[in-house]
Amino acid sequence: MKRLIISILILSSVLFNGCVEKAVQSNKSENTKDCIVYNIGELPKELIMLTEYDVRQQDLLVNLFEGLVKTDEKGNIIPGISDSWTISKDETCYVFNIREDAKWSDGNDIVADDFVDFFSKILSKDINNKFADQLYYVFGAAEYRQGKREFNNVAIRAVDKKKLEIRLNYPCNYFLNILAEPIYSLRKINENLVDWKTAYKNILFTGSFIIDNVDKSNNITLVKNNNYWNEDAIRSNKILLTCINSSEASLADFQSGSIDIFTNPPISEVKSLNDSGEISQLPSYNTESLVFNLNKDGVVKDVNFRKALACYIDRNYITKEILSNTARSALTYIPTGIGNGLNGLFTNKIYFNGDVEKDKALEYMKKSKFNNSSESLKMIYIDTVENKKICENISKNLRDNLGIKIECIGCSIDEFNDAISKSDYDLAKVDFKGSYDYPLPFLERYSSMYSDNNYGYKNVQFDTILEKSKLERDKNKKIELLKMAENTLYDDVPVIPIYFSDTVICKKKNIKDVYFTKEGNIKLDKVYIDLEP
Template identity: 45%
Template sequence: MKKYIKKLTSVLIVIFMVTFTSCVEKKAPISSIKATELNSIICSFGDRPKDLISLDNNSIRQKDLLLMLFEGLVRIDENNNIVPGIAENWIVSKDELTYTFNIRSNAQWSDGIEITAKDFVDFFSVVLNPKTNNIYASTLFPVFGAQEYREGKRGFDGVAIRAVNDKTLEFKLNSPCSYFLDIISNPVFVLRKIDSSLIDWDKNYKDIQFSGPYKIQEVKSKDEALLIRNENYYNKAEVKSEKIWAEFIESREFALASFKNSKINVMADPPENESAFLMGADEAIAMPIEKGVGLSFNLKENGIASDVNFRKALANVINREQILENDLNGVGRAASAYIPNLQESKSNKPFFNTYGNTNLAMSYLNKSKYNKKDNIKLIYIEENQNKQLCEAVAKNVRDALDVPIQCIGYNEEEFKEAMQKGEYDIAASEYTGLYSDSLAFLEGWRTNSNVFGYKNTEFDSLVAKAKVEKDKTKRKEFISKGEEILLLDLPVIPIYYENLVVCRKSNVEDIYITKEGNLKLDRAYVKSSK
């Protein structure tokens, strides 16, 4: 990935959280000054966050806001490398069990108070607390005592996270974890004091201590907040924009209208049917991210979905390339494997023909127990892109195999209820990892870790080995073999990997994104019209 957007060309626990938003009318942002007349960025951050804790959801856009306001021990730079954050450096012991972070001498909260190692200890004690609603807690279980504390079996004094002194923070692990830095680079682990001020952030923003490049100066309404550069941020010299307007526009259609009318000058995820036009006009760019969309099967019930030959028939008949081009306006890259970054490595073989193979699919169907009486139910969260995908898949399968599939759209609560009750054969959803590592895409498919009823002891063993393997080559082999088993068993059919489409006016420079799809504006600025 090149350095900046302007220079670029066109799991589970996997968490199956669909982040597409419905078209809900909202009033226009109250700022009457147009972006083209302002020497600052006005960016839509999607839905207004209910809080700035954000541990109970996997919303990419809410994480964007966290990265504006707070920073962790490490951060992701414009080249997608993990680099020092509030910690100026770190030392890993020879046995790879101890990570020692040295906090910067000039690290301060936005009110000028010194940031210490104890601040991080306090933060992680709350993050791991059994009473904290945190879907990411298990990613910290490599830390000694973290799982037992989370499960209420010991106090936090038994967790190996300690302040050696004011500027030295130490983690001790249960076993070597080569991706530990990837775990703590997750935006949800940026340093903040988790209290009531973060819950009612729009009312209590003056009480919040910010640790990142920006702080909230003013909340204009429920739809708009003004962020200004944090003058006590250790790296303030590299923060280019003095202020950024954060707009909260739930509807992507309405956000795009605001972009076209120059009421905002940056947004992500425009409506799919507009993406090609925007990119052709050089007002948007599509960037690959590590997020997939797939079809997962209900293996808890003894229906046709539990027949592996039937699953293989569907996996092999789907013409992913055609669906992306004709039905989804090229929103992503066709998936021939499950893990995005492994597929895109030249050393990995494809599992599927992305154009489909009808003959192979029919041979699997003939081996299966399918009969015309089977009523196959494919559910999805009601949103245009989801509907287009499911209907295109259903048509593809019907035309090629003469297998009818009933597509049913639900709102998010109804979708969750149908999943819990097992009232489906196939569920369409996004998938991503809870931390930035290939293993994260597999972890949630372990026995008793997934909601679909998938069980394979060999797969479980490979995931367990990959978690502790020091040798990078062996570790990659374990992960690749685990992915191969997953795709032979096929509890899930990967369809495509998403691209993040970012819209920006021509005078906005140096926006970049992370491989998980987080929009980063700490280096962005509006170019002078002179």
């Protein structure tokens, strides 16, 4: 009997000892975990998060904050802090009804004016926001951003305490898709979000969890937000987020039991993890491409040369042999599975081939100005094992079959960005994540008016088609215009899509109901540990 009592006391001590200790003691029984450990990777510098798009870092936003609407795992728009909304007959006026039980984490009511304040802050010219133009559909938003009018002349207003009205310049059938993005989750835009690792106790949260602690190793303890409107549906009382920024180290901790969930394991380990039933994949919005430097004189300005290269990329080999089927060959510019704003999916013609098109490539080379000189081109890439293999595979194929000499140079992120800004390259392997579920953001990045288009591609016709698509009131005609824009991009080939990467998640078998949004964010509100043997 004495031994039994001691065993019970030891087990109780383990159960209530806290997440942080669990993270460093990997020899604990699976049945004694008191919380789930998710390795989120590199942490964001701040929680305003309007200066760059990182789907993993945005996992913090989707679990700590909530917007008017959100998306489920199938990409459907579902209620968030707004439990319902109405859209005017001309589709330019949206009225959102704020839940009666919606509260900040301190227990105070969330009201329509909170959203007015939020939008006024993120649209202000005084804040760095690379996504601001997404809201230019709203009447007066562009002029306010440019400092040409006050926010009280922007068509975002509180009708009453619980009704928010937003009026648009013209119909935008994907406006809810934009509002469902994590960056539009309601939060107080202030210094607490900037200094979040030390000021987390002063942050007001609106989502499923709040930050309870950030330790010296930057491990983050999340606990259930007891004032969240759907608090009863949250399955776990506590989640620990770790920040191991290495796929190899994450896998080691996963195998030792220190972490329960992480994403994007080493490619070399995908097959064994898949065989063990500890892995799942989800198509993402992420496109990996080769972009040409059209700011620089040389053969890359020759469209026939660019088309020849596009024909000699072995996409199927790259996705199957190098990436172990964690990606899909990109045969179009718009990833498969992107919505068309008409309750369906966007589809257009297939432009590229998964396998090498040798004869077609040789035809284009004959038309090009390439003279098989000793000059070599410079291809830069972010220095990872997979990027190195991919770029070297492309380089070898082009050298052996078309006589094109390419020097592949791996760079740190800072070196890569510096080379792009200085036009010190001929080709670059780039990745791009569409910011919302609609074809426009995948095309708009190559518009000459797009702030991040540093590659020198300028086509007035392409720009005009995209602008027309925004202004067009007929939803079907909008899609036809976007197809025309994609066709134009193919005609010019300023960029060659290579593959659409998947999000790969590893989780222990006893971790249940982890789910992704269609954008690829991991939601933790339903996750729990199955303690059954």
